[in-house]
Amino acid sequence: MTLNIRRRMPPFWFPAADRWARRRPLLQQLLAAEQPTVLALQEVMPGPSRQIRDMLGAAYASVGTGRSAGGGGERCELHYDRRRLHLLDSRFWWLSEHPERPGSRSFGNPLPRFVVQGHFSDRGTGARFHVLVTHLDPFSAPSRRASAQLLHRVVADLPDPVILLGDFNAGTGSPAHRHLVDGRVLADALEVSTRQVGADCSTFTRYGSPTSTGPRLDWILVSPGLQVESAGVNALRLGGAAVSDHEPVHAVLNLGPKHSAHPEGGPSWKR
Numbered sequence: 001m002t003l004n005i006r007r008r009m010p011p012f013w014f015p016a017a018d019r020w021a022r023r024r025p026l027l028q029q030l031l032a033a034e035q036p037t038v039l040a041l042q043e044v045m046p047g048p049s050r051q052i053r054d055m056l057g058a059a060y061a062s063v064g065t066g067r068s069a070g071g072g073g074e075r076c077e078l079h080y081d082r083r084r085l086h087l088l089d090s091r092f093w094w095l096s097e098h099p100e101r102p103g104s105r106s107f108g109n110p111l112p113r114f115v116v117q118g119h120f121s122d123r124g125t126g127a128r129f130h131v132l133v134t135h136l137d138p139f140s141a142p143s144r145r146a147s148a149q150l151l152h153r154v155v156a157d158l159p160d161p162v163i164l165l166g167d168f169n170a171g172t173g174s175p176a177h178r179h180l181v182d183g184r185v186l187a188d189a190l191e192v193s194t195r196q197v198g199a200d201c202s203t204f205t206r207y208g209s210p211t212s213t214g215p216r217l218d219w220i221l222v223s224p225g226l227q228v229e230s231a232g233v234n235a236l237r238l239g240g241a242a243v244s245d246h247e248p249v250h251a252v253l254n255l256g257p258k259h260s261a262h263p264e265g266g267p268s269w270k271r
Contacts, residue, residue, distance in 0.1 A: 001034060001036035001038070001039050001040070001249070001250045002039075002040040002041075002042075002133070002165035002166060002167075002218055002219075002220055002248070002249050003039075003040075003041055003042075003218075003243070003244060003246060003247075003248040003249075004041075004042040004043050004218060004244060004246040005023075005027065005041055005042070005043055005048065005052075005243070005244050006020075006023070006245050006246065007043040007045050007048075007074055008020040008045055008047070008048060015207075017207040017241065017242065018207065018245070020048065023241070023242075023243055023244065024048070026238045026239075026241055026242075026243045027052070027055070027243050027244075028055045029238055030236060030238075031052075034248075035081070036081075036250070037080065037081045037084050037085065038079070038080050038120075038163070038165075039056075039060075039078070039079040039080070040076075040077075040078055040133035040165035040166060041075075041076065041077045041078075041079070042076050042133065042135040042166055042167045043074055043075075043135065043167075044064070044074070044075040044077050045074060045075065046075070049064070049077065052077075052079070053079075056079055059081055059082065059083055060079050060081055060082065061079070061080060061082045061087065062077055062079040062080070063077070063078050063087065063090045063116060063118055064076055064077030064078060064116050065092045065116060067103070067112040067113070067114055068102075068103050068112065069102040069103030070102070070103075071092075071102070076114065076116045076133045076135055076166070077116065077133070078090075078116055078118050078131055078133055080131075083123070084122065084123055084124070085120045085123065086120065086121045087119070087120055088119040088120060088121055088128070089119050090116070090117060090118045090119070091117050092114060092116055092117070093114065093115050094112055094113070094114045094115075095107070095109075095113040095114060095115065095134070095136070095143075095146075095147040095150055095151070096112070096113075099150070099154075106146070107137075107140070107143040107146035107147060108137075108140040108142050108143045109137035109139070109140050109147075110137075110139060111137070113134070113135065113137050113143070113147060114134070115132050115133070115134045115151070116132070116134075117130060117131070118130070118131045118132075119160070122255055122256075125255060125256050127161075127255040127256045128160045129160050129161045129162065129226075129255060130155075130158050130160055130162045130163070131163045131165070132151075132155070132163070132164045132165070132166075133164075133165050133166050134147075134151065134164070134168075135166055135167045135169075136166070136167070136168045136169045136170065136176065137169065138169040141170075141174075141175070144168065144169060144174070144175070144176040145176055145179065147176070148168075148175070148177075148180050151164065151180060152179055152180055152185055152186070155185055155186060156185045161222070161226050161255070162185075162186065162222070162223045163220065163221070163222050163223075163226070163253070164180070164219075164220075164221040164222075165219070165220050165221070165249075166218070166219070167217055167218050167246060168217055168219055169217055170215075171216060171217065172188065172215075172219075177219070180221055181221060183224060184224065185223070185224075186221040186222065186223065186224070187222055187223075187224045187228075188221055189221065189222050189228045189251040189253075190216075190219075190220070190232070190233075190249075192224075192228050193228040193229070193230055193231035193232075194227070194228065194230065195229065196230070197230050197231070197232040198232025198234050198250070199232070199247070200233075201235050201247065202214025202215055202216060202217075203215075203216050203218040203233055203246055203247045204216075204217045204218075204245065204246055204247075205235070205242065205247060206245045207241075207242045208242075210235035210247070216233070217246070218246055218247070218249045219249070220249055220250075222251070222253065226253050226254065227253065227254035228251055228253055228254075229252040229253065229254055230251070231249075231250065231251040232250060233247050233248070233249055234247060234248040234249070234250055235247050236248065
């Protein structure tokens with residue numbers, strides 16, 4: 001599951017639907033219902049980060065960092081169910097001409113953009129795979145294109161299957177999407193899934209009603225060898241309210257012949 005949770009903003013600048021105090025219990029309900037094996041989050045500030053770890057409970061662990069050189073500020077995070085997955089290693093790198101330099105900027109983006117990467121093994125099957133979460137620049141199309149090219153190069157060199165999740169701030173017909181989704185290195189889970197479920201809608205609805213007229217900015221991309229059993233946009237409304245200005249995106253993946261995802265019928269968003 002991937003979700004841009006929307007960073008907490010000053011309440012006097014934004015409408016009531018945007019307020020973290022209102023959305024926090026909605027996110028808690030969502031996570032309690034879905035319990036995703038891997039959860040990729042964007043726009044996480046330190047306070048909400050601690051709250052989300054409490055929501056998920058002791059069965060989950062996480063890896064993440066902020067975008068600044070010292071690891072502060074707005075974060076990307078991977079949370080994972082450690083009953084199911086073992087974290088082999090992790091790294092943080094920046095979408096710039098100097099990826100190993102924390103806080104570095106290139107490509108015209110005004111703020112640092114980065115990747116949180118984890119290498120996992122499935123405790124049940126032994127299958128190994130990489131998970132990457134990122135949040136591309138919303139202001140600069142050249143930055144998104146260059147970042148997508150760098151991501152493609154990195155993913156192409158990884159030895160195990162890859163799952164790339166995040167808010168890409170670009171639609172599915174954009175240059176960034178075309179650079180990444182080439183059918184050889186990565187495929188779009190929604191486009192190759194055996195079964196599409198959930199809402200046929202934009203992932204950037206800004207707390208409004210689900211609509212198919214907006215862009216799908218939030219993607220789950222996978223190595224073509226991974227079977228996507230189902231994928232979809234979860235346009236969840238709890239008491240008429242949205243968890244974020246973005247919609248969650250989910251996918252159920254088959255990592256290998258011994259793997260059986262959600263044997264008891266799948267998560268609630270599929271039903």
